[in-house]
Amino acid sequence: MLHLTNTQARQLILHLQGLTHPPHKSHGADGLEALIGQLGFVQQDSIRWVERAHHMTLFARNQTYRPKHLEKLHEGGVLFENWTHDASLIPSESWCYWKHKFARDEARLRGKFTKWQGEGFEKHIEALRERIARKGEIRARDLEKPKGEKLEMWQWHDGKAAMEFMWRTGQLAVPRREGFQKVYDLSERVIPQAHFKAEVSHEEFVDWACRSALDRLGFGTASDIAKYWYLLSIAEVNEWLETHGRQETMRVRVQPHNNDKPRDFFASLDLEAILDRMPEIPTRLRMLSPFDPVIRDRKRLSWLFGFDYTIEIYVPPEKRKYGYYVFPLLEKDKLIGRIDCQARRVDDCIYVTQIWLEDKTRWSCTKQEKLNAELARQARLCGVKNIVWDKACSYLPN
Numbered sequence: 001m002l003h004l005t006n007t008q009a010r011q012l013i014l015h016l017q018g019l020t021h022p023p024h025k026s027h028g029a030d031g032l033e034a035l036i037g038q039l040g041f042v043q044q045d046s047i048r049w050v051e052r053a054h055h056m057t058l059f060a061r062n063q064t065y066r067p068k069h070l071e072k073l074h075e076g077g078v079l080f081e082n083w084t085h086d087a088s089l090i091p092s093e094s095w096c097y098w099k100h101k102f103a104r105d106e107a108r109l110r111g112k113f114t115k116w117q118g119e120g121f122e123k124h125i126e127a128l129r130e131r132i133a134r135k136g137e138i139r140a141r142d143l144e145k146p147k148g149e150k151l152e153m154w155q156w157h158d159g160k161a162a163m164e165f166m167w168r169t170g171q172l173a174v175p176r177r178e179g180f181q182k183v184y185d186l187s188e189r190v191i192p193q194a195h196f197k198a199e200v201s202h203e204e205f206v207d208w209a210c211r212s213a214l215d216r217l218g219f220g221t222a223s224d225i226a227k228y229w230y231l232l233s234i235a236e237v238n239e240w241l242e243t244h245g246r247q248e249t250m251r252v253r254v255q256p257h258n259n260d261k262p263r264d265f266f267a268s269l270d271l272e273a274i275l276d277r278m279p280e281i282p283t284r285l286r287m288l289s290p291f292d293p294v295i296r297d298r299k300r301l302s303w304l305f306g307f308d309y310t311i312e313i314y315v316p317p318e319k320r321k322y323g324y325y326v327f328p329l330l331e332k333d334k335l336i337g338r339i340d341c342q343a344r345r346v347d348d349c350i351y352v353t354q355i356w357l358e359d360k361t362r363w364s365c366t367k368q369e370k371l372n373a374e375l376a377r378q379a380r381l382c383g384v385k386n387i388v389w390d391k392a393c394s395y396l397p398n
Contacts, residue, residue, distance in 0.1 A: 001264070002272060004219075006255045009304055010333045012218045012271075015278045017293050018061045019330075023282055026064040033078055033091075035061060040216055040229070041088040042070075043291045044081070046180050047313070049325040050343045050350065051382045054089065056289035059381050060330075066381075074176060077192045081174040081182075082167070085230045086291075095191050096198040100205045101231050102170030109165055128162050129171065129186075137185045138163070139178065206232060210240045211248070211268075216293075218274075219252050219265035227297065241266060257306035285370035287327045287339060287378060295328055307335040307358065322356060329355075331370065336361045341375070349386040350379050355395045368397055 004012070014020060018038050021027075027035070035058065036042055045053035051067070058065045070089070073079050079089045082098060083105075090098070132138050140160050163184055166172040173190035174182045188196055200208070213228035214220060220228075222237040241249065245266065252267040268274075288295055290311045295301055302308050309328060312320045323340035330336070337357040344351050352375070357363060375387045389396050 002250065002252045002267070003262070004252060004254045004275075006257050006304070007333065008275065009218070009254045011278060011281060012275065013294065013304065014281055014333055015274070016216055016218050019286075019294070020279045020281050021061055023061065023063050023284060023286075025062070027062055029069060029072060031062070032058065032065065032069050033073060036073070036079065036089070037091050038216075039293055040094075040212065041084050041090045043084070043086050043088045043293075043296070045086075045289075045291055047325065048343070050287075050327070050341065050378055052180075053289040053291040055381065056287070057292050059377075060286050060288055060292065063377050071176070077175075077190065080191055082170075083230075085227070085296075092191055092195045095195045096200045097205050097208055097231065099170065099199070100202065102168075106169040109168060124162050125166065128166065132172070132184065132186055137175070137183050139181055139183055141181070206236055206240055207244070210237055210244070214249065214266065214268050218271065219254060219267040221265060224297075224300070225266070254304075256303050263303075281332050283332050285336075285367065285374050286330045287341075287374055288330055290325070290327070292328075294330075301335075305335050309338070323353065329371075331367070334361075336367075339371075343378075343382040343384055344388075345382070345384060347386075347388070348384050349388045350375055350382070350384060351388045351390065352393055353390045354393055357395075363395055368395065371395075372397060 016038075018035055021035070039057075042054045042057055047053070050056065051059070054070065055065070055067045058070065070079075074081070074089060077092055080092045080095060080098075081087065081089055083101075084090070128138075140163065143160065143163075163172060163182075167174065167182075167184060170187055172184045173187040175185055175190045176183050209229055209231045210225055213225045217224055217228060222234050222241060226232050226234045226237045248269065249266045250269055250271065251264055252271060253262045253264050255262045290309070295309060298309060307328065310321075311325070312322060313324060317324075322338060325342070326338045326340045328335050328338050335358065337355060339355050340353040342351050342353075343349075355371075372387070379385065379387060
């Protein structure tokens, strides 16, 4: 059995999640497409506290990234938007696997939506499909009845639910967003035909979902593998491990951050080769989105990095430990703290409220310089010029 130290495990995760790439090297559209392919998907979020989560995730890996680069890939059909554990942008070459998810979700959601909307739900779906086929793209605001005109069936009182159902089941796709509002069209007019028509068997679907998840996790339990894409049940993963595990996976023992008892996981057979050729992790300090793939699994994050993180958006202000939208700080392979800051575009600045360091992390002039550089990069990303520090901040720059 292969044994991984905690340091090796952390570095492996960061490497597989794209954080060992040279952050300053311009990679263009092809490089961005390759990066998203490496991650598998980029989770989206509507909150623009500094910049939206999907932009921050990609920017953390390459500082030449700009939001227009992602929009170009999406609008060009290279990416499609749908659901993993949340709304995400996914390489369109994966559409053939999502077809299996669409079929499962349709069976599950049809009963749920019919119970919610009533037995006439199916008629509204067909009316909406006919309208889109005839007139083209549609937005939620297009469901509003023009003043003085008769309400058409596709404009029913909860047409948004119909669009959501059709999107979640693959009947509609999102060719682009306007602001952050989805624009919908028939999937066959959005997804490139080669990907739209591609088919894979159920066995191929399960095999891909397990292999691809394990490749990105580095190591994991059946639950970890199932949760990466949210395409399979744990029972399906266990069945795959029983039938393929001995030939196509290995066992690895990983040391947690606090020297507790190591745990055993499944890993890809090429794990040792990956460890041997891993590049050094850049020493820069990075501000990560709360929805970054490294941060997303909170239990795994705590176990491997010793970093306990909760996003406190829905926590009442008086009960928050840190702040409304606080960003983890990554330095090399360690999460050293968190920062409460916001882009105040009206004031042309990023406003820094507070910084909290993890235990055993010491502040220094070097760390301050690294943070200043990262804040300057974030300012360029979100289009503001200045950094303003709250006078109560514990780590004010000189």
